Amino acid sequence: MKYPSALIQLIRELGKLPGVGPKSAQRLAFHLFNLPEEEVRELAQAILNAKNSLKQCKLCYNITDTELCSICTDHQRNHELICVVEQPADLLAIERSGEYDGLYHVLHGSLSPMNGIGPDQLTIAALFERLQGFDQNTGEVILATATTVEGEATAMYLARLLTDIGITTSRIAYGLPVGGDLEYADEVTLGRAITNRRKL
Amino acid sequence: MLLRSLSQLNYRNLLSPRLELAEGINVIVGNNAAGKSNVLEAAYLACTGDLPGGKISEVLRLGEVEGFVGARIKRIDGISNIDIGLTPGKKIIRLDGQTARALDIAKVSAAVLITPEDADLIHGSPSLRRHYLDSLLAKLSRRYALLHREYNRVVEQRNALLKGRAGELSLSIWSAKFVELGNEIMAMRLRAIKRIAEIANTSYAEIADDGKCLGISLHSGLAASNLQEKLQATAHEEQARGVTVVGPHRDDLVLELDGYSIQAYGSRGEARTASLALRVAEYRLLQEKHRETPVLLLDDFSSELDANRREYLLDLAANTPQAVVSGTEPPPRCDQRFSVSGGLVSAF
Ligand SMILES: Nc1ncnc2c1ncn2[C@@H]1O[C@H](COP(=O)(O)OP(=O)(O)OP(=O)(O)O)[C@@H](O)[C@H]1O
Ligand SMILES: [Mg+2]
Ligand SMILES: [Zn+2]
Numbered sequence: 001m002k003y004p005s006a007l008i009q010l011i012r013e014l015g016k017l018p019g020v021g022p023k024s025a026q027r028l029a030f031h032l033f034n035l036p037e038e039e040v041r042e043l044a045q046a047i048l049n050a051k052n053s054l055k056q057c058k059l060c061y062n063i064t065d066t067e068l069c070s071i072c073t074d075h076q077r078n079h080e081l082i083c084v085v086e087q088p089a090d091l092l093a094i095e096r097s098g099e100y101d102g103l104y105h106v107l108h109g110s111l112s113p114m115n116g117i118g119p120d121q122l123t124i125a126a127l128f129e130r131l132q133g134f135d136q137n138t139g140e141v142i143l144a145t146a147t148t149v150e151g152e153a154t155a156m157y158l159a160r161l162l163t164d165i166g167i168t169t170s171r172i173a174y175g176l177p178v179g180g181d182l183e184y185a186d187e188v189t190l191g192r193a194i195t196n197r198r199k200l
Numbered sequence: 201m202l203l204r205s206l207s208q209l210n211y212r213n214l215l216s217p218r219l220e221l222a223e224g225i226n227v228i229v230g231n232n233a234a235g236k237s238n239v240l241e242a243a244y245l246a247c248t249g250d251l252p253g254g255k256i257s258e259v260l261r262l263g264e265v266e267g268f269v270g271a272r273i274k275r276i277d278g279i280s281n282i283d284i285g286l287t288p289g290k291k292i293i294r295l296d297g298q299t300a301r302a303l304d305i306a307k308v309s310a311a312v313l314i315t316p317e318d319a320d321l322i323h324g325s326p327s328l329r330r331h332y333l334d335s336l337l338a339k340l341s342r343r344y345a346l347l348h349r350e351y352n353r354v355v356e357q358r359n360a361l362l363k364g365r366a367g368e369l370s371l372s373i374w375s376a377k378f379v380e381l382g383n384e385i386m387a388m389r390l391r392a393i394k395r396i397a398e399i400a401n402t403s404y405a406e407i408a409d410d411g412k413c414l415g416i417s418l419h420s421g422l423a424a425s426n427l428q429e430k431l432q433a434t435a436h437e438e439q440a441r442g443v444t445v446v447g448p449h450r451d452d453l454v455l456e457l458d459g460y461s462i463q464a465y466g467s468r469g470e471a472r473t474a475s476l477a478l479r480v481a482e483y484r485l486l487q488e489k490h491r492e493t494p495v496l497l498l499d500d501f502s503s504e505l506d507a508n509r510r511e512y513l514l515d516l517a518a519n520t521p522q523a524v525v526s527g528t529e530p531p532p533r534c535d536q537r538f539s540v541s542g543g544l545v546s547a548f
Contacts, residue, residue, distance in 0.1 A: 112357065113357050113358075113374070114356055114357055114360035119367070119370070149353045149377060150357070153354075153374060156377070157370065160369060
């Protein structure tokens with residue numbers, strides 16, 4: 001027997017989600033089918049709501065539901081410190097460590113020529129625009145991209161440009177495993193990594 | 201180290217789901233095409249996570265899309281269960297029930313596979329010799345395994361950049377990363393080759409008894425001394441071809457007897473003895489690392505017609521805690537015998 005086309009379509013869409021293989025997609029599809037209609041409606045609504053109300057912060061490109069995110073508008077935080085991360089999830093991981101009170105800049109990826117991702121595909125231009133009002137004497141940029149080769153290359157790329165315009169730049173380094181993604185580093189390691197960042 | 205049991209599903213022509221192996225010499229006897237080599241290949245894959253040469257799609261029984269091999273390994277300090285799920289193009293490794301990587305297996309298990317095809321190590325393409333070196337080093341050093349993976353990734357990224365319109369800054373960043381990792385890889389390779397050469401030279405002398413000296417060295421084609429200079433020297437060529445043309449991924453192992461390249465001048469027999477010496481070096485270095493002997497897998501010993509090499513192989517098997525030896529006829533010593541026919545393996 002062939003599956004009805006509506007079911008096939010649902011399985012295909014679910015299967016596009018990260019971390020969901022064909023088997024889980026099928027399981028999820030059957031699960032959704034068995035849910036009461038009201039719950040399915042709520043889930044669909046939640047997805048649409050999130051999509052419609054969430055956007056990227058105008059300054060740091062973090063995910064937010066306001067023009068500027070709550071970190072950028074927090075005056076208690078150190079506005080002379082910008083921590084550059086690849087993904088919003090990395091930002092959250094660093095926030096959980098509780099060791100950092102500066103601002104962020106989310107690149108939304110890392111340099112990866114084989115995937116067609118160059119500097120123009122990331123929010124690098126916006127970062128440098130942001131840095132135009134930056135005080136060179138007191139300001140600092142912390143590069144907290146992943147320790148994968150792509151994350152390292154991105155950090156090196158930014159470091160060259162930042163040094164050219166005379167901004168103090170450091171790279172988190174301490175205790176991160178080779179080839180590690182920030183998102184999966186535990187909070188202690190990450191807190192230590194930020195405290196013991198090295199100058200580039 | 202002992203391979204206590206080997207299990208499989210849909211592995212080539214094999215039909216028996218499970219094999220309980222003994223200490224000492226396990227012998228697998230069967231006619232041509234019975235499945236002897238398949239048993240040893242499955243054992244090697246299960247013990248190391250490494251599939252020598254083949255693609256996963258080839259080892260799955262024709263018409264099947266899923267398969268499995270598993271090993272139960274006994275070490276002095278404990279027992280490990282390795283499960284490897286096989287689907288075309290992908291291995292799913294579990295170590296004691298937890299998802300793991302091949303480099304995690306290298307911590308708890310080791311095996312050396314010696315086959316008649318090993319002579320290709322000498323006469324085959326450089327990639328076979330690089331694979332010998334890289335896969336051995338990855339098993340000896342987790343750091344090498346990680347660095348090597350990163351290096352390959354950088355080469356891929358750099359090649360993609362060379363194929364497109366690369367910005368100068370971007371290319372210089374990837375080149376710097378390439379040089380940094382490449383230098384580390386080279387340094388680790390050189391240290392390992394020194395040890396491999398010492399051991400291989402000794403065992404060559406024991407096997408061949410021809411008074412010749414086996415030398416092993418790394419050749420990288422270009423005279424320039426460091427990777428940075430080599431990159432500069434090949435800038436035009438790599439821009440034209442869109443690939444990185446120098447570096448550890450292009451280097452080759454050169455084996456010489458009394459200073460003459462075996463690849464170019466050696467006899468078939470000298471090549472076989474030299475390749476056996478490389479396997480012995482692999483065995484000894486793994487033994488050194490684990491402070492325990494790896495599982496020894498000797499495929500098709502009966503095809504070895506040279507008396508010296510045959511005797512050496514059987515000696516090796518007799519002096520290790522566990523070996524699995526296959527042939528069309530049984531060797532003189534045998535602690536546990538299996539016969540194979542049409543993929544069915546039965547204890548004798
Ligand atoms: N993916 C596969 N699916 C089914 N059968 C396979 C597969 N791969 C190999 N075979 C079969 O396995 C058999 C070969 O087994 P193997 O190489 O283990 O033989 P052998 O006992 O070592 O023989 P020899 O003494 O000639 O070396 C062949 O008949 C081959 O067709
Ligand atoms: Mg065979
Ligand atoms: Zn913001």
